[in-house]
Amino acid sequence: MNTILNISAYKFIPLPDAVALQGTLLERALALQLKGTILLAGEGINLFLAGPAEAVRGFVSQLQADERFSDVAPKESWSEAQPFKKMLVKVKNEIIRMDHPTIQPSAGRAPAVSAATVRRWLETGFDDEGRAVVTLDTRNDFEVDQGTFEGAIDWRITKFTEFPQALLDHQADLKDKTVVSFCTGGIRCEKAAILMREVGLDHVYQLEGGILKYFEETDGAHYQGNCFVFDERRTLGPDLSAKNSVK
Template structure:
């Protein structure tokens, strides 16, 4: 029986009280019996949480009461057991490290494409303007090896801080195409899409909500394999159930690894 609700969420928004907010979120999450990781930084919030459905949704309601997070959207999945071992609330320099300070998503994000629209484009082989689609996987190589979209570009990066150089090295691959950047839950492809637009790639979109939202809304069409997640479940299939494929145990042990989307 799937009794544990798992959520992933992030938002790029200016936060100037991260230390006091850290204390509030730590107290609230502990009082509700939640486990997972929350990262706070001047650029926003990034979280993975799991627990009883009423407790998780109560925590989300608490966040929504803060005007900065009123429109925070979550990706949901269910598990039979708690996939996290502890509850951590950390203050960091970035909620997803790119080491590229000029990229400020809170100041303006790249356009996105919803899962249903992307599926239709992939079904027909082009976007609504007739331009070919190229899917760009912004995740680390070991994540990609568990599953990705059919024909997706994979630059074999080992960590997200390598993405800016990979773009410089391979930008010509993207010319004349509508580029859809994607990742697990949306946070990395959001930064990647902004960087590509600033680098002169003309037609760039980000997949709204990443692979997890795509699975939730349209299933596994045009996707092959599973999606690696940074918790004890390791991988999820297109039905958002744990698929049982083994992966590196470091994801469940290292809080800085176990918070990527």
């Protein structure tokens, strides 16, 4: 029986008090007997938590009481067992490392497109203006190998810091196309979409909420395989159930 609620969420917002928040959030999570990882940085928050539903949602409510996080909307899935071994709260330079300091999502996002819209576009291969649509996987190669959208562009990067150079090497291939960047939960494709617009690609969108939100809000059509997640569930299928299979 699936009694453990798993959530993931992030928000890019200036957090000059990241170090102070570290202790506060760790204390709250431990008091609720949650496990997982919370990353804090000057650019925002990224969290993965699991536990009984009441405890997890209680933590989210406390977090949302801070107006900076009032609109945080976690993606949810369920599991039979706790997929994390401990509770960690870390302060980093970036909540997702890109090593490209000009990219500041809190200063303005690239346009996002909903899961339902992406599914509709992939059904025909064109966006609402008749422009050819391509999907760009911004994840690492071993994640892509577990599953991705049909025909997705995959530059075989081994870490996200390689994405900026890969974009420079391949940006000509994306010209005059509508590009939908995607990743597991939205955090990487958000930075990627901003960078693509910065280098002059005009028709770039990020898949709102990433693959997990696509699974949650659609039937998973046009996605092949499973989605790698960074916990002991290993991979999730389009029904958001654990598959525990890594090649």
